[in-house]
Amino acid sequence: LMDAADNVQDAHLRKKEGEKEEKKKCPYLDTIDRSKLDFDFEKVCSISLSNQNVYACLVCGKFFQGRGKLTHAYTHSTLFEHHIFVNLKTCLFYCLPENYQVFDSSLDDIAKCLNPKYSQAYIQGLDESMALARDVHGVSYLPGFCGLNNICGKSDYINVVVYALAHVIPLRNYFLVPENYQASSSSLLAKFGQLIRRIWSCHNFKSVISPHEFVQEISVASNRSFHIHSRAHAVDFLLWLLHSLHKALAEARLYVRCNIISNSVPQTKKPKFLPTTIIHAIFQGKLRIETMSRRTNLTSASIDTNKKDCEEAWEQTSVKEIPFLCLALDIPPMPLFKDSRGGNIIPQIPLFDLLTKYNGVKFFDSVKAGIQTRCRFTITKLPPYLIFHLKRFSKNNFTAEKNPTIVNFPVKNLQLNDHFAFESPFPSLIDTKFNLVSNVCHDLPAGLGKEAQQDPLQYGTYRVHLRHPASDQWYEIQDLHVAETIPQLISLSESLFSIYASSSSSSSTSGEPEKKTDRHVSFTPLPPTTVKRAA
Secondary structure, eight states, X not given: OHHHHXXXXXXXXXXXXXXXXXXXXXXXXXXXXXXXXXXSSOOOOTTTOOOSSXXXXXXXXXXXXXXXXXXXXXXXXXXXXXXXXXXXXXXOEEETTTXXXXXXXXXXXXXXXXXXXXXXXXXXXXXXXXXXXXXXXXXXXXXXXXXXXXXXXXXXHHHHHHHHHHXXXXXXXXXXXXXXXXXXXXXXXXXXXXXXXXXXXXXOSSSEEOOHXXXXXXXXXTTTSSBTTBOOOHHHHHHHHHHHHHHHHXXXXXXXXXXXXXXXXXXXXXXXOOOOOHHHHHHOXXXXXXXEEEEOSOOTXXXXXXXXXXXXXXXXXXXXXXXXXXXXXXXXXXXXXXXXXXXXXXXXXXXXXXXXGGBSSOXXXXXXXXXXXXXXXXXXXXXXXXXXXXEOEEEOSSOEEEOOOEEEOOSSOEEOTTTOOOOOSOGGGSOOEEEEEEEEEEEOOTTOSGGGTOOXXXXXXXXXXXXXXXXXXXXXXXXXXXXXXXXXXXXXXXXXXXXXXXXXXXXXXXXXXXXXOSOOOOOOOOOHHHHHHHO
């Protein structure tokens, strides 16, 4: 009993000491230099290169490990008389070498810059705000449209994909709340969410962002398939990133579901099957493929000319339905002849001509090893957000080529009702009108063509077009350069992939009444109690 009383007394003494310490004013707050703070770099000690218990010096901006005696942060504070430090993980402020915690409202802006937090009310009004933010240097920027640093000059394909996904509203709203995915142990998931929160933050100390941590995690997670020393195809990286995020979220939800069933829910009351991840709820549709095959003596060049042989019965027929995240559109090859001035003819083709691939009527024939295969595709379910991939790059035995054909596409009111064959008991309820959300382009330098025998992926550059919903203004972002543009120029660019949103998804965020459709983006976040236990 005496020991218990001593413990209670010690607890009261520690509480009183903590209250006194909280009221204590730190005399070194005026030494903080916010212009030298940069939290975009990898959070490791600048001396030991360790990522455990790392603190940032708020005077010089360097990262050091520990705050006890004989640690790098303690030594730095005594040698250079830099006293204010912040824990990069907990966002708590300390004064060294005295080693007491600092409480002051003037440090709130540093905590918000280090770890931005968003309320549900703020997220709902994010697309209606037109207010500009200002960094410590007085430069104004628009949250969500600040530039991303091109690391080593070859990470622009990562920047455009991140910006395209950051403006998909359901995906953005999901990753702005860390509690939705903190049960996952995936570092890629955490770094992606952290980058999304910083892109949309109005408390940044710089008007541009350096995605060093995210790019480093991509290199590790992809086993160096995507790294900063070599450019890659933006669509390949987009599909890899969506698959990796979906896999990490699915594993976390599966772990939580098994934990709920085994611990907190009786075996007789098992919960219903949890919904799919937010990635598949937004981008996944369904495609039906009808395949017919037979043996033939024809070649691929003589299939269309021999009509009698094409009307014969097929030996094997198979029908399967597969999910998709991206629809690939085949661009016709470039003309072989040049114009009257000796230059190459750059043709233009409307997007609607490419969409006939999925109308359920057009056949595609191919011959391989004496077997003729005929396929046709039918869309059975459209996702709320649709990704179109324009296949511009091709490789042969000698070189890689890019097709510069301009595909004219509408920016608003893309009606897909006449170009797709849907199978639904209520076809009138299917929302087939889509609006452009983001458009990614690939540009080649002047004079780089087929004669140069160079890979266009390694020498080209990427840029992205984004729309601000509140002002209805389009912006063109290329690395650190952000400029306004007009919708008429977007459709004339060499687009690589585009993301369209259904009219019901876009109207729900603009305040307009939402239409009744047979598909809706709904996703159940992880239970908060389970999240704490899993973490």
